[in-house]
Amino acid sequence: MHFGDFLPMSYASVVDVLAGKVAVDETVTVRGWVRTRRDSKAGISFINVHDGSCFDAIQAVVPAELPNYESEVLKLTTGCSVAITGVVVESQGKGQSFELQATGVKVYGWVEDPDTYPMAPKRHSMEYLREYAHLRPRTNVTGAVMRVRNTLSQAIHRFFHEHGYLWVSTPIITTSDCEGAGEMFRVSTLDLMNVPKTEQGNVDFSQDFFGKEAFLTVSGQLNVESYACSLSKVYTFGPTFRAENSNTSRHLSEFWMVEPEVAFADLDDVAHLAEDMLKYVFKAVLEERPDDMAFFEQRINKDVVERLTRMVDSDFVHMDYTDAIEILKNCGKQFEYPVEWGVDLQSEHERYLAEEHVGAPVILKNYPRDIKAFYMRQNEDGKTVAAMDVLAPGIGEIIGGSAREERLDVLDQRIAEMDLPAEEYEFYRDLRRYGTVPHAGFGLGFERLVSYVTGMQNIRDVIPFPRAPKSAQF
RNA sequence: UCCCCAGUAGCUCAGUUGGUUAGAGCGGUGGACUGUUAAUCCAUGUGUCGUUGGUUCGAAUCCAACCUGGGGAGCCA
Numbered sequence: 001m002h003f004g005d006f007l008p009m010s011y012a013s014v015v016d017v018l019a020g021k022v023a024v025d026e027t028v029t030v031r032g033w034v035r036t037r038r039d040s041k042a043g044i045s046f047i048n049v050h051d052g053s054c055f056d057a058i059q060a061v062v063p064a065e066l067p068n069y070e071s072e073v074l075k076l077t078t079g080c081s082v083a084i085t086g087v088v089v090e091s092q093g094k095g096q097s098f099e100l101q102a103t104g105v106k107v108y109g110w111v112e113d114p115d116t117y118p119m120a121p122k123r124h125s126m127e128y129l130r131e132y133a134h135l136r137p138r139t140n141v142t143g144a145v146m147r148v149r150n151t152l153s154q155a156i157h158r159f160f161h162e163h164g165y166l167w168v169s170t171p172i173i174t175t176s177d178c179e180g181a182g183e184m185f186r187v188s189t190l191d192l193m194n195v196p197k198t199e200q201g202n203v204d205f206s207q208d209f210f211g212k213e214a215f216l217t218v219s220g221q222l223n224v225e226s227y228a229c230s231l232s233k234v235y236t237f238g239p240t241f242r243a244e245n246s247n248t249s250r251h252l253s254e255f256w257m258v259e260p261e262v263a264f265a266d267l268d269d270v271a272h273l274a275e276d277m278l279k280y281v282f283k284a285v286l287e288e289r290p291d292d293m294a295f296f297e298q299r300i301n302k303d304v305v306e307r308l309t310r311m312v313d314s315d316f317v318h319m320d321y322t323d324a325i326e327i328l329k330n331c332g333k334q335f336e337y338p339v340e341w342g343v344d345l346q347s348e349h350e351r352y353l354a355e356e357h358v359g360a361p362v363i364l365k366n367y368p369r370d371i372k373a374f375y376m377r378q379n380e381d382g383k384t385v386a387a388m389d390v391l392a393p394g395i396g397e398i399i400g401g402s403a404r405e406e407r408l409d410v411l412d413q414r415i416a417e418m419d420l421p422a423e424e425y426e427f428y429r430d431l432r433r434y435g436t437v438p439h440a441g442f443g444l445g446f447e448r449l450v451s452y453v454t455g456m457q458n459i460r461d462v463i464p465f466p467r468a469p470k471s472a473q474f
Numbered sequence: 475u476c477c478c479c480a481g482u483a484g485c486u487c488a489g490u491u492g493g494u495u496a497g498a499g500c501g502g503u504g505g506a507c508u509g510u511u512a513a514u515c516c517a518u519g520u521g522u523c524g525u526u527g528g529u530u531c532g533a534a535u536c537c538a539a540c541c542u543g544g545g546g547a548g549c550c551a
Contacts, residue, residue, distance in 0.1 A: 036511075036512095038508090038509095038510050038511065038513070039508095039510085040507090040508055040509065040510055041506090041507070041508065042508075042509070042510090044509075044510085045510090046509075046510050046511065048511070057511095059510085059511070061509080061510090077502085078501095091509090092509055093509050093510060093511070094509095094510095094511080095510090095511050096511080113484095113502090114501090114502055114503085115484060115501080115502045115503075115519095115520090116484055116502085117484085117501095117502090118484080118485090120484070120485065120500085120501045120502080121501075121512085122485070122486090122500055122501050122512085123485085123486075123500080123512090124485065124486085125485080125486070127543060127544070128485065128486090130543090131543095182549065182550065183549090219551090240551080242549090242550075242551085244548095244549055244550075245475055245549085246475095246548085246549060246550075247475085248545095248546085248547085248548090248549095248550095249544090249545080249546095250550090250551085251549080251550070251551085252551090255551070256551095257551060258551095336547095346547085346548090347546085347547070347548090348547095395551095396550090396551090397550070397551065398551070399551075400550075400551060443551060444551070445550085445551030446551085447551080448551060449551095458544090459551095470541095470542085471542095
């Protein structure tokens with residue numbers, strides 16, 4: 001609560017009033033949007049107002065004696081924006097601790113046509129809400145998602161800060177087309193209708209803004225490695241762009257990724273880092289957002305609170321790829337794609353491991369080198385690399401990480417084997433040439449984390465304005 | 475990108491072996507009742523049946539293409 005500098009009244013957030021932070025009998029003004037209005041012939045109206053500060057709306061009891069009761073209060077509909085001044089009282093009715101005995105209602109904005117206001121006080125499908133991404137944060141579900149998303153985001157920063165990690169903002173624009181994680185969006189200021197050409201007939205990128213081809217980043221990892229190899233413990237947390245034509249409930253073209261990178265660390269170190277971080281943020285959500293989580297438990301997924309609670313104080317299952325293959329081969333389940341050592345795991349395999357065999361997130365480690373990226377550190381067996389995935393029930397991979405190959409000769413050998421353009425990796429090779437150290441890191445898909453925590457099934461509903469193939473509204 | 479499904483009122487859906495007048499619930503609106511709170515009860519309106527083309531005497535219904543959405547797969551976080 002704060003006192004306005006110029007106005008004689010004090011303002012309060014809904015959360016503060018409902019939590020009892022405003023003394024009973026004190027007069028405050030709450031500002032927000034009307035969720036419902038109910039009129040009683042006893043000469044009062046009940047108006048529920050939400051302002052996003054918590055899941056619940058506050059109930060204002062508006063007496064018919066107010067001068068604008070007939071002219072305005074009785075015309076309020078869902079979505080109208082109001083300031084309601086009133087005395088904080090303990091509620092006479094059930095359903096709320098405190099309420100406002102209104103002494104004044106000011107209307108900021110009306111809803112033009114209540115019949116067509118898209119956010120009607122009723123159940124809407126998530127597909128429908130997505131078409132109104134600018135208004136859906138007024139709904140219970142999107143409001144709850146965004147508060148949990150914020151808590152997760154803050155908790156991630158807090159976790160790393162408390163553990164001595166530095167947040168490094170790696171660039172969003174990159175001129176390296178070899179980040180190795182999929183199709184990239186081009187960044188260019190060239191006139192598409194009149195593209196300059198070289199004598200050979202190719203696009204003359206020397207005339208482009210950066211003097212060469214540029215793209216949006218698909219991963220901050222390669223860049224952040226150079227900061228790990230100097231500041232020791234670092235992480236990125238920022239937007240990432242993939243121009244893949246992925247049409248699924250767990251892919252976005254623009255998403256946020258958290259990528260810690262740790263010098264002098266090996267695969268097990270970052271596997272445990274991932275586990276500690278997830279437990280930390282799960283705990284933060286349970287402690288900070290019980291109201292929103294209760295809603296998800298009731299309306300979205302009944303397991304959502306229980307599974308987080310259980311995981312906060314139990315150890316994650318760590319499993320070698322090789323052991324996972326044996327489990328899959330011997331589980332007696334018929335898979336569409338047969339399992340053999342050396343194959344990449346299909347969704348059905350990952351689902352079985354996370355959802356049926358373990359029943360919780362599982363950390364898979366040490367994959368065959370032939371199915372993994374060039375920068376992953378080769379193990380002594382010559383067959384596997386020190387890579388890991390964290391697989392979550394219902395979502396699949398939420399984290400992918402590895403120890404990085406710090407030995408220049410081994411790295412060069414891999415670049416050659418995979419036929420990658422060696423000249424593009426000079427800065428990366430320099431890190432191995434000058435004071436190289438073992439290091440490791442992982443990437444966490446932030447929206448996948450939000451999906452898992454909230455139980456929301458489609459990743460497009462846990463980011464404010466989703467971008468996906470053929471879909472970039474607002 | 476591939477496979478499957480869907481597109482009918484503001485929303486969620488029912489409907490059609492091709493045939494006159496297209497249905498329900500919710501929401502909205504009006505009223506009754508009520509310290510109410512997913513309120514309840516009564517009344518009430520609404521539709522280029524996704525787009526384009528085809529078959530047909532006649533298409534919301536059958537066919538084709540396309541668009542959009544959903545589920546699954548691949549790519550991955």
